[in-house]
């Protein structure tokens with residue numbers, strides 16, 4: 001199964017981008033052993049509309065346009081469901097075992113995500129109840145994807 005990311009807003013060169021890239025690289029190298037491959041990291045430009053609802057609607061439309069039919073869509077939102085790392089790994093493993101070809105994880109911009117995405121999403125997960133900037137969320141989820149691979153493969157990176 002290919003696993004990718006939708007992010008509203010572009011990440012400039014800098015430490016956040018480097019750290020996220022480090023974990024995406026590790027995921028890309030270790031993932032194939034457990035049937036997970038790194039798919040695209042798709043950055044959706046932030047809308048310039050003056051109204052927040054319009055901005056979110058426009059961003060969601062771009063994101064949904066590039067989502068292949070049958071792909072799993074997971075949203076990241078501080079109001080979402082909290083999973084521990086093993087449960088997240090098992091969720092990825094379950095979609096892989098169902099024969100899903102692609103799973104995309106969406107991170108919102110400053111305004112968050114549009115309701116249209118919640119209607120389409122297969123799951124909405126949180127990384128804790130606090131609100132993180134989207135740049136850090138990208139690193140956090142990249143690390144959890146790599147961690148999920150190590151859990152699924154029994155690699156000692158993950159210890160509890």
Ligand SMILES: C[S@@+](CC[C@H](N)C(=O)[O-])C[C@H]1O[C@@H](n2cnc3c(N)ncnc32)[C@H](O)[C@@H]1O
Pocket residue numbers: 075076077078079106107108109110111112113125126127128129130131132133134137
């Ligand atoms: C700065 S936050 C936007 C907050 C926005 N005010 C809202 O109500 O959603 C940018 C994005 O980071 C992600 N995010 C921030 N904190 C998160 C958390 N604790 N768990 C999961 N995702 C989070 C979400 O995708 C969010 O849309």
